[in-house]
Amino acid sequence: MLSVFGVKAHRALSCLLAMAFSVAPAFAGEARIAVAANFKSTLDELEAAFEAQSGHDVIVTSGSTGKLYAQIVNGAPFDVFLAADQARPMRLEAEGAAVVGSRFTYAVGRLALWDPDGVAVGPERLSRGDDRRLAMANPDLAPYGAAARQVIAALNLSDATRDKLVFGENIGQTFAFIRTRNAELGFVALSQVLAAPAARRGAYWAPPQDMYDPIRQDAVLLARGAENDAARAFVAFLNSDDAASVIERHGYGTE
Amino acid sequence: MTPPDFSALWLTFRLAFLVTVILLVIGTPLAWWLANTRTRLKPAVEAIVALPLVLPPTVLGFYLLILFNPNSGLGGFWLSVTGDTLGFSFAGLVIASVIYSLPFAVQPLQAAFESVGKNLMEAAASLRAAPLDAFFTVAAPLSARGFLTAAVLSFAHTLGEFGVVLMVGGAIPGETRVVSIAIYEHVETLRYGEAHALSLILLAFSFVVLMVVYVFNRRHRVHVH
Numbered sequence: 001m002l003s004v005f006g007v008k009a010h011r012a013l014s015c016l017l018a019m020a021f022s023v024a025p026a027f028a029g030e031a032r033i034a035v036a037a038n039f040k041s042t043l044d045e046l047e048a049a050f051e052a053q054s055g056h057d058v059i060v061t062s063g064s065t066g067k068l069y070a071q072i073v074n075g076a077p078f079d080v081f082l083a084a085d086q087a088r089p090m091r092l093e094a095e096g097a098a099v100v101g102s103r104f105t106y107a108v109g110r111l112a113l114w115d116p117d118g119v120a121v122g123p124e125r126l127s128r129g130d131d132r133r134l135a136m137a138n139p140d141l142a143p144y145g146a147a148a149r150q151v152i153a154a155l156n157l158s159d160a161t162r163d164k165l166v167f168g169e170n171i172g173q174t175f176a177f178i179r180t181r182n183a184e185l186g187f188v189a190l191s192q193v194l195a196a197p198a199a200r201r202g203a204y205w206a207p208p209q210d211m212y213d214p215i216r217q218d219a220v221l222l223a224r225g226a227e228n229d230a231a232r233a234f235v236a237f238l239n240s241d242d243a244a245s246v247i248e249r250h251g252y253g254t255e
Numbered sequence: 256m257t258p259p260d261f262s263a264l265w266l267t268f269r270l271a272f273l274v275t276v277i278l279l280v281i282g283t284p285l286a287w288w289l290a291n292t293r294t295r296l297k298p299a300v301e302a303i304v305a306l307p308l309v310l311p312p313t314v315l316g317f318y319l320l321i322l323f324n325p326n327s328g329l330g331g332f333w334l335s336v337t338g339d340t341l342g343f344s345f346a347g348l349v350i351a352s353v354i355y356s357l358p359f360a361v362q363p364l365q366a367a368f369e370s371v372g373k374n375l376m377e378a379a380a381s382l383r384a385a386p387l388d389a390f391f392t393v394a395a396p397l398s399a400r401g402f403l404t405a406a407v408l409s410f411a412h413t414l415g416e417f418g419v420v421l422m423v424g425g426a427i428p429g430e431t432r433v434v435s436i437a438i439y440e441h442v443e444t445l446r447y448g449e450a451h452a453l454s455l456i457l458l459a460f461s462f463v464v465l466m467v468v469y470v471f472n473r474r475h476r477v478h479v480h
Contacts, residue, residue: 181326
């Protein structure tokens with residue numbers, strides 16, 4: 001088959017193959033990170049800082065926490081897991097899929113009630129009830145959805161809003177519902193609102209923390225990454241003050 | 256099975272039935288036109304009809320999301336006429352599913368109509384059958400296989416629809432939370448028992464339905480050609 005293309009093509013092909021399977025130099029490692037979708041854009045910035053500082057290479061896969069959890073349990077090749085909750089990392093620890101004691105809270109998510117066309121948004125907007133649709137993440141699937149439900153309950157508006165609710169499968173989809181104006185108003189992550197340029201943010205209200213349980217997002221070193229220097233270095237970096245300032249700038253709290 | 260899961264099943268069957276009826280009504284003239292037209296536009300129309308076969312449901316869902324919003328032409332028109340939005344509504348799912356399953360209705364019908372052949376229709380016309388009469392007395396009975404395949408495939412494909420509904424549905428119980436969404440939620444929240452129950456129903460139903468089509472096709476193949 002190769003003879004058809006002649007010697008040159010053969011050489012080019014072996015060269016390509018060599019490149020494809022080449023191993024990185026020993027000092028620079030590689031860490032595969034699974035990250036909850038809501039934290040992806042923040043991680044992009046952290047990744048750049050970490051790679052510049054350490055020389056290690058980071059490969060990021062983002063998805064919903066539940067899906068990533070299922071993939072990890074079924075042998076997905078990830079070294080570090082940045083979840084959107086505490087439950088899944090805890091489970092992985094208990095199931096032996098993560099390094100015991102490596103779990104810590106890297107970010108505390110904050111909720112925002114957002115209207116991209118609004119001038120001012122507050123709890124009274126919900127009680128007034130003239131919005132047709134109120135979007136939130138599915139409370140059974142997404143921590144931000146569960147938090148939104150708590151805020152609505154704290155405002156005694158569960159019955160008043162029931163018929164207006166539409167549910168995004170995750171917080172990213174919920175954001176899209178509102179961003180495309182299919183819902184006029186909705187609960188999203190503060191980090192998503194802040195990611196937009198200031199002029200296009202519209203109006204938002206960040207409910208006080210005492211209205212909902214803190215959305216603690218835990219990271220854990222997975223069993224596969226236990227001996228991986230790059231993965232360990234990344235976890236240490238994520239826990240550093242440098243990382244914390246980036247994370248806070250993106251609309252999260254840190255502990 | 257829990258009441259919400261029953262409601263999801265019932266909703267899905269209602270959706271699939273309605274979509275199948277609509278697809279047969281609009282798919283038949285479209286397929287007939289495609290089977291008989293000599294216009295140079297035919298390949299373009301065929302390509303448009305086939306698009307949902309190759310486009311990822313996310314692309315379709317994304318465009319529909321933009322099309323359905325009340326500030327757009329279609330979304331605004333619908334809102335002013337019905338007082339309800341297209342996004343997150345049963346009506347929106349019906350429209351999305353009709354588009355999504357269109358090739359599954361049109362292609363089998365078009366193939367069936369093409370195999371009827373011009374000669375038979377001309378013979379019918381020479382016996383003074385009006386075109387519509389000729390269609391119902393000659394072409395339609397000869398295309399029974401095509402109608403069955405189109406109906407079954409439209410129904411089954413709508414039954415299994417997931418990506419588009421996920422994008423434009425909003426998972427409202429009794430309104431847009433179809434079986435595939437319910438299964439997805441069960442898997443995500445590790446309720447595998449419930450996921451198994453619903454999945455098994457879909458699997459068994461889809462198998463039986465497809466087998467009926469194949470059995471029917473085998474029996475009638477000789478008869479049609």
